[in-house]
Amino acid sequence: ANIMKLSDGLFLKCARAVSEGYKPIRYQEQIVDAACMRLVTQPESFDVLLLENLYGDIVSDLCAGLVGGLGLVPGANYGDKGAIFEAVHGTAPDIAGKGVANPIAMILSSAMMLDYLGHRAAGEKIRAATASVLRAGKVLTRDIGGKASTGEVTAAIVKAMSRG
Structure with a gap:
């Protein structure tokens, strides 16, 4: 709230008010540029980030870069009555x-959706198959150093699921 005092200030005011109802959870504020530096140098110091949409988009891209790129990162938006699951990179x-x-990213988003719907074993099967394909390093898309198509990577994950 050091620059956009009204909108960021309102966000912080609301976050502070909600945090009062959850005393066991440590609430801490940090300016977004300092948080980005800390995400790169000390990512383990974070557990949960609560961000406005603009900062969330920027920080999610930064974090995706730390783990291999936007094509690998699942996303979810949880509400009181439902949830939406999508790749962090969007469409x-x-x-x-x-x-x-x-x-x-979309395949892992579907695993998160299965968890949310109470089908954790199915979600774990997808995650395990995806991890095995990544570890093997033979069927990868261009963004992570391979030459495979979308369909080829998907087929490799499906095949790994049938083995597991």
């Missing part, structure tokens, strides 16, 4: 239909 319209998108 990627510039590469839609070209068969070059990394499907892993």
Whole structure:
């Protein structure tokens, strides 16, 4: 709230008020640029980040870069009455239909959805198969150093699921 005093100030006021109802959870504020530096140098110091949409978009991209790129990061938005699961990168319209998108973020998002729906074992099966394909390093999309298409990576994960 050091720059955008009204909007960020309102966000902080609301966050502080809600945190009062959850005393066992440590609440801490940090300016977004300092938080980004700490995410890069000490990522283990964070457990949960609560951010406004603009900062959330920026920070989620930064964090995705730390783990291999946007094509690997699942996303979820949880509400009181439901949830939405999607890849952090969104729809990627510039590469839609070209068969070059990394499907892993969306596949892992579906695993999170299964967890949410109470099918944790199915979600874990997807995560394990995805991890095995990544570890093998033979069927990867261009964004993570391979030459495989979206369909080829998806097929490799499905095949790994049938083995596991």
